Amino acid sequence: MWLTSFWGFDPGDWGCIGFADESRRSRYLRLSRPGTLVAIYVTKGRGPEEMRGKVVGVLEVSHQAGHAREFISGDRWAEKESDPEYRGKWLFAVRATRAWRIIPEDWKPVEELFPTTYRDSNPEFIGSYGVKVLDAEAQSLFRLQVYETPVYGQTGQIDGTLRQLATALSPSRAVPPATGPYWVGETDGPKHLYILELKGDTAAYLGRPADQVEGLTIIKVGFSRSPLSRRDQIQSAYPLGQFEWAVRYPESIVGPPPYPNARVAIAGEDAMKKRLVEEGAEVLGGEFFLADDGLVIRTWYAGKFAADSANAAAGST
Known part of the structure; x- marks a missing residue:
């Protein structure tokens, strides 16, 4: 090297x-x-x-x-x-x-x-x-x-x-790449939950009148070893312009990820999706949603609570 x-x-x-x-x-x-x-x-x-x-x-x-x-x-x-x-x-x-x-x-x-x-x-x-x-x-x-x-x-x-x-660097791939136009994955291990937010003119992005999306934002929920890298990977599929993905949550990424594996983090991701759907967020496909700011905050804490509970349960068995 x-x-x-x-x-x-x-x-x-x-x-x-x-x-x-x-x-x-x-x-x-x-x-x-x-x-x-x-x-x-x-x-x-x-x-x-x-x-x-x-x-x-x-x-x-x-x-x-x-x-x-x-x-x-x-x-x-x-x-x-x-x-x-x-x-x-x-x-x-x-x-x-x-x-x-x-x-x-x-x-x-x-x-x-x-x-x-x-x-x-x-x-x-x-x-x-x-x-x-x-x-x-x-x-x-x-x-x-x-x-x-x-x-x-x-x-x-x-x-x-x-x-x-x-x-x-190993000749064998841990996870086979998909055949679709966009795919990222990662091996198991410690994880963060995250919510990404698309910065820019939401109405222009969706092609809708401004009054129909006032106060709403496009988000993506998920989990990863590195929310910052996940943001960068998604952003790399976009041409330079006014639309940029930002990490909304966690607000600070200091220290190791709080959850030991994907099994625990999935509980948090599922809880975030469930909260979004139950409270009327518009599903934009996959892990992407259109939601108001209050719902985004509640979604984050619902995900954290579910993942923390799953982590505690796993530790007690």
């Missing part, structure tokens, strides 16, 4: 690692093997504020060398080259073949996840050349929860299951 730094992490548009010159790229190719995993942390001085200094993703990198524009989407390339700060940088590239995002709840400072590797190398050297991660420290990364995400230029099946990186 190797470590390098980016100014962000968006493999769907940026499907490579890049170097400033041929000698730096040649060094990487000489010291690595095709299929090497490269951990990505976001530089401490640039990039999204919440990501800075943290390890946020992993790339599987081939030995296919080329010009960076071959491995970057056209719009992203044009954006890069139009910015004087980015123009002409990182042109000596190596193609990435797969990518995984680390769930935000598991983002860790690079010096905490790879203390010796990071301490023994200058950050500028890590970003310019890349460095090998000590085997003992790499094990910490394999235990983090991730989900696979598309890589620009790759057309293989993407499995969005949330699971540990070590499991994601």
Whole structure:
């Protein structure tokens, strides 16, 4: 495993690692093997504020060398080259073949996840050349929860299951992907309940008069190891615009998930759906509903009560 730094992490548009010159790229190719995993942390001085200094993703990198524009989407390339700060940088590239995002709840400072590797190398050297991660420290990364995400230029099946990186790298898939246009899953283990809320003009989204949806909001209920990652996975199916999914509940995601497994969390999810239907929320399909704010609040507490009760019952048996 190797470590390098980016100014962000968006493999769907940026499907490579890049170097400033041929000698730096040649060094990487000489010291690595095709299929090497490269951990990505976001530089401490640039990039999204919440990501800075943290390890946020992993790339599987081939030995296919080329010009960076071959491995970057056209719009992203044009954006890069139009910015004087980015123009002409990182042109000596190596193609990435797969990518995984680390769930935000598991983002860790690079010096905490790879203390010796990071301490023994200058950050500028890590970003310019890349460095090998000590085997003992790499094990910490394999235990983090991730989900696979598309890589620009790759057309293989993407499995969005949330699971540990070590499991994601296994040849066997824990949960087979569905044939439909949208599917995500995750392996069993600790869970949060969640309610996501669609921010934006509800009337415009549903194609209805404003007075028919006044005071109503579109929500999705469910459970997950990572509500933030579930939000991001759903949002990735939407084009950029005014509509954005946000985590309404839980209001704060601190510490480990409160429920030990899916069996307990399902009790909470079922209770939320039951409350929504019984109190007249409009079912928009699957786990999506149109409801007023008061009902959303009552739904959350109904789900928490049911899951807490199921958890207590499981602990007493």
